Amino acid sequence: MHHPKLDELVRNDSRYAYEAYEFLFQALAFTQRQLGRNPPEGAVEQEHHVSGPELLAGVRDLGLQEFGLMARTVFRMWGVNSTADFGEIVFNLIEAGLMSKTDDDDRLHFHGVYDLDEALTQGYRIEVTEEAEDAP
Numbered sequence: 001m002h003h004p005k006l007d008e009l010v011r012n013d014s015r016y017a018y019e020a021y022e023f024l025f026q027a028l029a030f031t032q033r034q035l036g037r038n039p040p041e042g043a044v045e046q047e048h049h050v051s052g053p054e055l056l057a058g059v060r061d062l063g064l065q066e067f068g069l070m071a072r073t074v075f076r077m078w079g080v081n082s083t084a085d086f087g088e089i090v091f092n093l094i095e096a097g098l099m100s101k102t103d104d105d106d107r108l109h110f111h112g113v114y115d116l117d118e119a120l121t122q123g124y125r126i127e128v129t130e131e132a133e134d135a136p
Contacts, residue, residue, distance in 0.1 A: 009092050016089055020078035024059070024089050028099070031058025049102055052109030055090070056083050060119045072120040083113040 002018065010018050031050050032038050050058070063071040080086060087110025093099035 005096055005098055009096055009098075013088075013092055015079045016085065016092075017078040020075075020080055020089055021093065023062075023078070024086065024093065027059045027062045028055060030062045031055050034058060034061070052087060052090070052105065053113050056086060056110065056113045059086055060114065063120060069121070072116060075116060075120070080116070082111075082116060084111045086110055 006018055006021050009021060010016070028050060029038075031054055035050065035054065037050065063075065067074045075081075080089075084107070087107045090099060090101075090110065091107055094101050094105075
């Protein structure tokens, strides 16, 4: 079921697909678990905060876990072509009151953190051995 506020966000900023916003929420929870910062019910937000680069590491790891070799293609279909795009999505969510930020958070923290093409294909290189090249 679609979240009405996310539907509105996608209508207001059509650069990114609805699924990109959903994925970002999943990536935030994933990153908080990875860093041991799961917010218990009613917890103070500050101690569970994740920085832009930390969130982007979680985005990369979850993307590879969920989509494997297709992660880069999926992100591209969602309108995401750089880490800065994830920053735009985060700040759209913040402005809509669906995500919080600290005074230190800035869109620039998401710019040029890593190259999506490299980050999402690294480790998935197909090695061709000499034996395979010599095979008839």
